[in-house]
Every structure is written in structure tokens, then in C-alpha cells.
Amino acid sequence: MNNMTAPHVALVAITKHGLARALALLAQLPEAHLVVTEKFAPAIPPALPNPVKILSGALSGHMADLFSNYDQLVLFISLGAVVRLMAPHLKSKDEDPGVVVIDDAARYVIPVLSGHVGGANAFALHLAELLGAEVVLTTASDVGKTIPVDILGRELGWQVEAPKINITRVSAHVVNGEPIAFVQEAGSRQWWTRPTPLPSNIHLFDEFEKVDLSSFKAVLWVTRREISASVWEQLKERLVAYRPPLE
Structure with a gap:
């Protein structure tokens, strides 16, 4: 995974407001897939050009598949819930996809996993620009505005x-x-x-x-x-x- 030249992006929404934010963002991300639970499938516009994946059952049962098939996962879910969802599937920063969390109000964009090597930081900055949101970076080289040793050049x-x-x-x-x-x-x-x-x-x-x-x-x-x-x-x-x- 982690091919940032042509990323496979999934926007994952499991709430009404999260779906609304994801749909608004999809208009600016024609390459992205929409991933929703069955409950919200009827709310998806029939003319949506983006590929759609409908999940049956709990999201936790689909995380392994999402980790394997996407380079960037954008989840409109609370940060704590995302940490619990992805914890069993973590391998290494060289293998894990980038994971970005966006709150239901689309005020904050937070790269959670694979910020550098997986490209989540760069993708989060792009998403924040599209949404007019604030990006929350916690990686030391970004906060300190210094050299990112692992991805320099x-x-x-x-x-x-x-x-x-x-x-x-x-x-x-x-x-x-x-x-x-x-x-x-x-x-x-x-x-x-x-x-x-x-x-x-x-x-x-x-x-x-x-x-x-x-x-x-x-x-x-x-x-x-x-x-x-x-x-x-x-x-x-x-x-x-x-x-x-x-x-």
C-alpha cells in the first residue's frame, strides 16, 4: 500500500452527519470510494459517480479488508473509536495505510497513523484545505518544522x-x-x-x-x-x- 502517486482512498462514514460531510468531500475527490453501513445506504444519492461500498454488520468486522485495500482511510468517526478499530490490524509504518480522522462537524482533520511514510500528514493537509478545516499534526518534525528524516527528498x-x-x-x-x-x-x-x-x-x-x-x-x-x-x-x-x- 502507501502509493501516494495514485492513492486508493476510502471515506468511511457511520453517522448521518459523517455521511453528509463525506458526500460533500467526494465531489472534490473523484478517485475516492465511499464506505457506509447498511443503515445509511438509502441516503446515498443515486447519481453519485464515486464507487460505493456498503458494509453489513459492524465496521470492526471490515477493518482488515479496508486496511488491505486502501492506501488512505478517512474516517468520520471519533478518534477514540478509530484507535480501537484499527489496533488489532497494525503491522508497521511501512505496511499500514494512512489513517485520517475527521469530526462530524468537519472542523478538525487529524492524521492518526502512518503520517510520514504512509502519507497521512500530506493527505490530511490536502483534506483540510478542501474542507476549510484545521489540521492537527502531532509528528515532531512537522510541529518543529524541521527535517522529516524518514521521507526526506x-x-x-x-x-x-x-x-x-x-x-x-x-x-x-x-x-x-x-x-x-x-x-x-x-x-x-x-x-x-x-x-x-x-x-x-x-x-x-x-x-x-x-x-x-x-x-x-x-x-x-x-x-x-x-x-x-x-x-x-x-x-x-x-x-x-x-x-x-x-x-
Whole structure:
């Protein structure tokens, strides 16, 4: 799942007001599917162009299917209920779909699951813009307006290369404002897309050899070079590399 270039989107509504909000949103999301319980099936306009899935029985019995068949799940259901519904089906951020919760009044849009890798944060921002709603982001890199280590450069075709523990450790150093060496030897320079300045703890270099490794908690390295095992060992859990496509 998690194919954000052509997402499979499901808008899930199990209340009267939730269905009304979902129908209004569907007009702006021609690719999205509508998922409702049998109780509200008669309220669906017959000329609705979007695909419709009618659920028999409780929503909980259909969550596994929804998790398997959609990249983005948008649920017009309370946050607490959504947490309980999805808990038995969680695997990993590399496999789980993005999950976004919208309240019945469409005042708040909350990405709940797979905010970065699954694209829920980006999709929630898009939905909030369509609805004129407020998006509620809780991921540290978004709140702190700093580098999202796990998806940096994804829109530019960069591929992250590092053990998962490195991504976790380096992300913590980044959001905690510790000194980070950002080494860019290849790829587009248009990787910083936030309207705010680059955080002061991120220090830019154009060559790895220019970095005094003892002065930095972590290194983000954009390169096409082969990185030796000795360098990975030297930096242990402090290095994340990015591989840009050939230009």
C-alpha cells in the first residue's frame, strides 16, 4: 500500500452527519470510494459517480479488508473509536495505510497513523484545505518544522538508505535540536520545501570529508557514492544516507 502517486482512498462514514460531510468531500475527490453501513445506504444519492461500498454488520468486522485495500482511510468517526478499530490490524509504518480522522462537524482533520511514510500528514493537509478545516499534526518534525528524516527528498525520487534503528535515532537528534551535519554531494538542492528557514542545528556541507564527525550528533548524507562498511560502523546509529536518481 502507501502509493501516494495514485492513492486508493476510502471515506468511511457511520453517522448521518459523517455521511453528509463525506458526500460533500467526494465531489472534490473523484478517485475516492465511499464506505457506509447498511443503515445509511438509502441516503446515498443515486447519481453519485464515486464507487460505493456498503458494509453489513459492524465496521470492526471490515477493518482488515479496508486496511488491505486502501492506501488512505478517512474516517468520520471519533478518534477514540478509530484507535480501537484499527489496533488489532497494525503491522508497521511501512505496511499500514494512512489513517485520517475527521469530526462530524468537519472542523478538525487529524492524521492518526502512518503520517510520514504512509502519507497521512500530506493527505490530511490536502483534506483540510478542501474542507476549510484545521489540521492537527502531532509528528515532531512537522510541529518543529524541521527535517522529516524518514521521507526526506521522497518527492524528488530520493531513496533512504539506513537501518531502521538509524532512522529512529537520527530523527530524535534532529527534532531535539542537536547539531546535525547535512552533506549533499548529489541531487536537487530543492529539498527544503517548508516556508520557514532551515533550523539552525542543521549544518550544510558539500563533501563528507569536510565534516568533523566529533562535532555532530548525526549525519544526513545525500550521495551516489558507495558507503563503506567501516563508515557505517564508525557512525553506528548516527548515519542516514539518501540516494538521488540520476539527473
